[in-house]
Amino acid sequence: MSERDFHPLVKQLLDGDITIADLPAELRAEGEEALRLLAAVDRSSVELPAVPERVMRTLVRAPKHSRPWLLAPALAAAAALVIWLGRPEPVATPAAAIVTVRFVLTAPDAHDVTVAGTFNQWDSHATPLVRIGANGLWTATITLPAGQHQYAFVVDGARWVPDPAAPAVDDGFGRRNSVLTL
Amino acid sequence: MLTVLALPLALLAMQQGIADRLAGRVSPDIAALVGELGTAAAARGLPIDPLIQKAIEGSAKGIPFERVATAVRLVAMQLDTAAGALRNGGLAADTAAIAAGAFAITAGLSGRDIAQLARSGAQVPEVTVGLRVAGTLVALGVPPSETVALVTATLQSGRPAGELLALPGLVQAQMAKGVRPAQAAAGLARAAAAQGRRGPPPARPQPPPHPEPPPRP
Numbered sequence: 001m002s003e004r005d006f007h008p009l010v011k012q013l014l015d016g017d018i019t020i021a022d023l024p025a026e027l028r029a030e031g032e033e034a035l036r037l038l039a040a041v042d043r044s045s046v047e048l049p050a051v052p053e054r055v056m057r058t059l060v061r062a063p064k065h066s067r068p069w070l071l072a073p074a075l076a077a078a079a080a081l082v083i084w085l086g087r088p089e090p091v092a093t094p095a096a097a098i099v100t101v102r103f104v105l106t107a108p109d110a111h112d113v114t115v116a117g118t119f120n121q122w123d124s125h126a127t128p129l130v131r132i133g134a135n136g137l138w139t140a141t142i143t144l145p146a147g148q149h150q151y152a153f154v155v156d157g158a159r160w161v162p163d164p165a166a167p168a169v170d171d172g173f174g175r176r177n178s179v180l181t182l
Numbered sequence: 183m184l185t186v187l188a189l190p191l192a193l194l195a196m197q198q199g200i201a202d203r204l205a206g207r208v209s210p211d212i213a214a215l216v217g218e219l220g221t222a223a224a225a226r227g228l229p230i231d232p233l234i235q236k237a238i239e240g241s242a243k244g245i246p247f248e249r250v251a252t253a254v255r256l257v258a259m260q261l262d263t264a265a266g267a268l269r270n271g272g273l274a275a276d277t278a279a280i281a282a283g284a285f286a287i288t289a290g291l292s293g294r295d296i297a298q299l300a301r302s303g304a305q306v307p308e309v310t311v312g313l314r315v316a317g318t319l320v321a322l323g324v325p326p327s328e329t330v331a332l333v334t335a336t337l338q339s340g341r342p343a344g345e346l347l348a349l350p351g352l353v354q355a356q357m358a359k360g361v362r363p364a365q366a367a368a369g370l371a372r373a374a375a376a377q378g379r380r381g382p383p384p385a386r387p388q389p390p391p392h393p394e395p396p397p398r399p
Contacts, residue, residue, distance in 0.1 A: 122242035148314040167321035172253035181318045
């Protein structure tokens with residue numbers, strides 16, 4: 001990637017705010033070059049060996065319960081119904097893999113970029129991206145369970161930006177969430 | 183009598199569980215609404231996680247109460263639609279499949295599309311992955327009809343569910359070459375259908391097992 005800065009409209013293109021068709025004709029070449037550079041970043045997912053999965057299963061193993069036979073029948077019936085209604089949702093199948101994913105955003109003017117989504121309770125402080133070099137490229141590599149995740153980048157703590165390189169859906173609030181299916 | 187006593191306890195426990203997950207993340211008004219909708223949804227066999235996630239997302243994005251409430255109610259409706267569609271498709275779906283169906287509806291698929299995918303003959307875990315992939319394909323710009331055709335053909339080809347997950351990347355690779363999303367999906371669907379007619383690919387030959395170590399003297 002060159003050291004030069006992109007035109008502000010091209011930066012908006014990289015942020016996903018506009019499409020290449022919205023750029024004036026004289027900026028299309030620059031926009032296409034910026035998108036090519038972004039696409040050249042290796043964002044392929046990597047499946048980790050089984051050891052971390054075993055570790056995760058150990059971590060999420062249910063704690064041992066106390067002696068239920070000491071409970072009165074009425075409480076046992078109540079507990080059974082509570083367990084039925086409050087049963088945990090299968091977030092992933094038992095054999096689900098743990099996948100390492102790299103998030104990438106080009107945001108040359110940003111001072112701070114994070115990624116927030118269903119995997120971190122939409123916490124805009126939980127997963128910061130690291131700036132790489134002087135080209136405005138930000139990346140973060142995190143491990144996620146197999147399944148479907150929605151996310152967005154948060155630029156400078158305020159601007160929610162979809163991933164320009166990922167499919168996106170309506171978030172119900174007039175914006176777009178990026179989609180990651182692992 | 184026991185059930186009469188147990189039911190309010192169960193509902194209270196459910197609401198408390200939702201309140202715990204939302205504590206400190208959303209306003210009390212939103213927490214109360216999600217508690218009410220979530221308890222009712224769980225009683226209908228629906229997943230509650232999508233409701234909780236949408237409430238947290240709205241609050242994290244600074245969305246006003248009314249719009250968050252509308253979005254959470256919309257998610258509840260989408261879950262109901264997905265569950266009904268899966269039932270119509272003859273599938274005894276679990277909460278993961280229903281959540282995947284609701285996501286597919288968010289992306290642009292209809293209840294009829296979901297029922298059609300449920301009728302593919304695949305098992306619930308494969309249909310669940312198929313619904314997630316279908317939603318992702320629609321989000322990429324593949325029209326629903328081509329999406330359903332592609333995912334159904336792949337499900338029926340007998341190939342492992344992992345190959346479903348490769349479909350969005352394959353469509354994106356074609357799009358990068360200038361192929362329209364619908365064309366890319368149609369081409370992949372034809373290939374999957376041909377694969378289905380030929381039967382599943384032969385299993386890879388397994389390496390010979392490690393020889394037993396010689397007995398120690």
